[in-house]
Amino acid sequence: MLIPLILSGGSGTRLWPVSRKNLPKQFLSLTGQGTLFQQTVARTQLLEDVRAPIVVASEDHRFLAAEQLLESGIADAKIILEPVARNTAPAIALGALLAVEQDADAILLILPADHLIGDSASFTKAVQLALPVAREGWLVTFGIRPDRPETGFGYIRRAESIGEGAYQVAKFVEKPVLATAEAYVADGGYDWNSGMFLLKASRFLEELGQHAPDILQSVRQAYASAKADLDFVRVDAEAFARVPDNSIDYAVMEKTQRAAVIPVTCDWSDIGSWSALWLAGVRDAQGNLREGDTIAVDTTNSLLRSHDRHLLATVGVDDLIIVTTPDATLVAHRDSAQDVKRVVDELKAAGRSEHSLHRIVRRPWGSYDSIESGDRFQVKRIVVKPGAALSLQKHHHRAEHWIVVSGTAEVTCDDRVFLLGENQSTYIPLGSVHRLRNPGKVSLELIEVQSGSYLGEDDIVRLEDVYGRS
Helix, strand or coil: CEEEEEECCCCCHHHCCCCECCECHHHCCCCCCCCHHHHHHHHHCCCCCECCCEEEEEHHHHHHHHHHHHHCCCCCCEEEEECCCCCHHHHHHHHHHHHHHHCCCCEEEEEECCCEECCHHHHHHHHHHHHHHHHCCCEEEEEECCCCCCCCCCEEEEEEEEECCEEEEEEEECCCCHHHHHHHHHHCCEEEEEEEEEEEHHHHHHHHHHHCHHHHHHHHHHHHCCEEECCEEECCHHHHHCCCCCCHHHHHHCCCCCEEEEEECCCEECCCCHHHHHHHCCCCCCCCEEECCEEEECCECCEEECCCCCCEEEECCECEEEEEECCEEEEEEHHHHHHHHHHHHHHHHCCCHHHCCCCEEEECCEEEEEEEEECCEEEEEEEECCCCECCEEECCCEEEEEEEEECCEEEEECCEEEEECCCCEEEECCCCCEEEECCCCCCEEEEEEEEECCCCCCCCEEEECCCCCC
16 A cells, blocks of 8 residues: 655745745645645656555644645545644654554655655656565665755765665765765765655654654654544644654664665755745746746846736846745845745744735635734735635624625624625624624625724634634
């Protein structure tokens, strides 16, 4: 049984302001068709005799993962929720425990959800080469043949051959300085460490128990009381919080005697920064990667990305990254792309929300767009999916006015339940118990005007919720 295990954690801070904590890069459409997460799922479906994937996702992203799986035509995936981030070794252990329940001999294809692979056929061939090696008990990783000296990746040194296209790992090497990276490329015996693996779930658990028993024991304790919640598997939050934070490389791969590598050339990128996206994208004759409404005059070797209804124009610039969103603009030199996370750190330190939230915030029932705000007021555009409903809730500090723009709204306000059509409105007094539902077959769009002494999202008391958030 071949089971894809997709790791969808991570915040992608180097791709700010497009990638943010509540909507990170794996759930964004950055290149090609669909999001990076959906492209990863689609890649697994090209394999023979593959089962539905297991997805390890954070609590904050559970509905994003579920919705994008359904959009990809995957209805029977298992989604395990991480209460807190604990790195790849614990995440893979969770997936392995679930996999061995399905099949004691299950083989896991472990894939980060945020990687780009341009040549799926070559990757599929590499997986086929890796399968017999994994069945023999090797922990197989995929090494990317380097086409340039790269200081942003770890490297794997190959040892002797152990089968067609497969080699025993001699050593793992940390991210090198440029001169060392140049030497690795010239040597020809080193590959980039991709973070993708193929291994038997039971063998991984054996090796984890041998080399990092504290991690395995803690994960087992958290998983022992796992419960189903809607489409998700929830583990014990307190127990999982005690799991040591460690990667699969440090916990297992650098210690095992059974690490194998299969080199592959598959047009791979981890899309770890804007410069990586520029390198992986289709650039014009001037070397520019452009998306959205852009004008580039005397502009070369730059990445220009504009959001909807916003013109981005440049004159006489070179080697720049310019990215706009409705609430933020990034301007950086391509050589400084790795330092974008420092902006995110400053936003966090200043207590600003732009590091985590977009102006448009997605919810399981739809989305809202904070159009305008000021002292004691805020205006939002709310879109509710057909058949969806917000929680039954109340607020301690604000009242709300709702104006229907299109569709039909079913409104609960204290002991009243009534319908509103286009151009109709209602008032929700401070403290009233209320709910908004879309009973129709088309999206409901309305304008919400909030007024009060405090308008934060944490002034929501959920009394009842179909999405398990109450």
